[in-house]
Amino acid sequence: MKKYWVYFKLNFQEMLEYRTDVIIWTLSGAILPLIGLTIWLAVLGSGAKLAYSYPELVTYFILAMTVEILVGAWGAWFISEKINNGDFSVYLIKPVSVLTEYFIQNMSEKIFKIFVIIFVIIGVVLASQGKIAFPLNILNWLLFFTSLLMSILIAFLLDFILGLSAFWFHEIDFFKNYISLSNQLFSGKLIPVAFLPATLFNLAVFLPFRYIISFPIEVLLGKLSAENVVLGFGIQFFWLTFFFLGYKLTYSKGIKLYQGFGG
Amino acid sequence: MKHYFKVFLALLNISAKNYLEKRWNVFGIITNSTISLIIMVIFVNVYFSFSKEIFGWTKYQVFLLTGIYRCVSSLFYVLFFRSINWIPNYVQRGTLDIFLTKPINSQFYITFRLTRIFELFSVLTGLVLVYYSLQKMDIMVSIINWSFLILGLLAGLLILYGIYFSLSTLSIWIGRFSGITDVFYILREPLAIPLDLFGKTTSFVLTFIIPLGFIITVPVRLFFGMSPWYFLFFGVFFASLAVWFSSWFWNFSLKHYTSASS
Secondary structure (H helix, E strand, C coil): CHHHHHHHHHHHHHHHCCHHHHHHHHHHHHHHHHHHHHHHHHHHHCCCCCCCCHHHHHHHHHHHHHHHHHHCCCCHHHHHHHHHHCHHHHHHHCCCCHHHHHHHHHHHHHHHHHHHHHHHHHHHHHHCCCCCCCCCCHHHHHHHHHHHHHHHHHHHHHHHHHHHCHHHHCCCHHHHHHHHHHHHHHCCCCCCHHHCCHHHHHHHHHCCHHHCCHHHHHHHCCCCCHHHHHHHHHHHHHHHHHHHHHHHHHHHHHHHHCCCCCC | CHHHHHHHHHHHHHHHHHHHHCCCHHHHHHHHHHHHHHHHHHHHHHHHCCCCEECCEEHHHHHHHHHHHHHHHHHHHHHHHHHHHCHHHHHHHCCHHHHHCCCCCHHHHHHCCCCCHHHHHHHHHHHHHHHHHHHHHCCCCCHHHHHHHHHHHHHHHHHHHHHHHHHHHCHHHHCCCCCHHHHHHHHHHHHHCCHHHHCHHHHHHHHHHCHHHHCCHHHHHHHCCCCCCCHHHHHHHHHHHHHHHHHHHHHHHHCCCCCCCC
16 A cells, blocks of 8 residues: 555656646546536527526536546556557556556646636636536435446556557557547547437437546436436446456456567 | 748648558548537527527527637648647657758748548538528628628737647646647637626626627628727738747747757
């Protein structure tokens, strides 16, 4: 346990050197939900009938940017670089696995990001004159945190597998772009999944992206029927298992291909 | 002048060859910009499936704005983005020195060092969207409105350049600035929608205080005759200001530059 704590402390100190950058990274995570909020409030203001009221929209997008920050994973590029230039060899002799190390680093940075996002949230609450609608139901919050935990793990594993795919493909930028585009469409950070037309909605229910951002929020806001909550948790758990096994497989197969160029 | 043009062409050539070294790059650009075009079309369709008009904008007007946004942001990628992005890296590693000693204006050289000519394909996807929305609206646009649009967009591109170059120059003062790419992302994303959607106060601030509105929204408004004609001159004014400031700030910062490596 002590070694994890040491890693955590080291990462946190290193991250503090990048204060300006971490603030910018946090804001860039918040920008799409903020734009989503702007658009949907404008649509509502133009007299449209939506499944979400004004306070619900504000709450939804406040949660969307918070979840977006919490599920953020950005290790793929670094891992692929290390695989390509041979630095990955270092991980083979370290006392903690590469997955654990990146996870600890990821968590230590998010602690700082949460402080930054609080200021953005205060700004949004003030701009909307305090019209928000957080539910007080304890069960909803419990389900939210359970689902959020799975979201964090799914997003992290997906990003990690992407990084490991460099064992085969070397250049992973396109995959990353495809995933981030699908994420924009299906995760609900710009368009709440409930607003999608039927075909896209059905796709969103089965693809993993909704279970990274939108699903925990829908559960918390009580927007889903009991059956859909159960179904959603089932699908979310499926994707978590799927990506965990995917990680195991890519790591064990990939490491055999690894040649450690220049290392 | 001729000398500068020759250097520009040479830099363009080197960047293009470097880019082609990675076999999949061109394929990646084509697939990526096609997918993101489709997604943008879906987005606009979804917004307008709930309301015929949003704050005075109709569906095909927004389509046109989206197309223009793609053109401008892709053109920015073609010309400036990667070069400006690298400034913090030069500063952190001290490799800026070598550009300062070259017998050419250092801002010019750094601005055009890393172009991305193949991103022109994304500009094309934007033009397709513009063409499509004009067909759908079935309107006659006078040559004057066309020239308003094009001049306004040129000014807009320069405003974006001035702002982003100045922000990247900040790295000389703060030393470490890995977040610069995300700064661009924060600046760019709001441009994809009409800024009027942000409400009166915010859109005023985003137009006259931080002149982001003059990059895309105002030229498109001029095109549809939604803004008075003299807004074009505001745009040109802000463009001159932004470019002048970027050059002043660059030279001012260079005086305080302490090479990291030596």
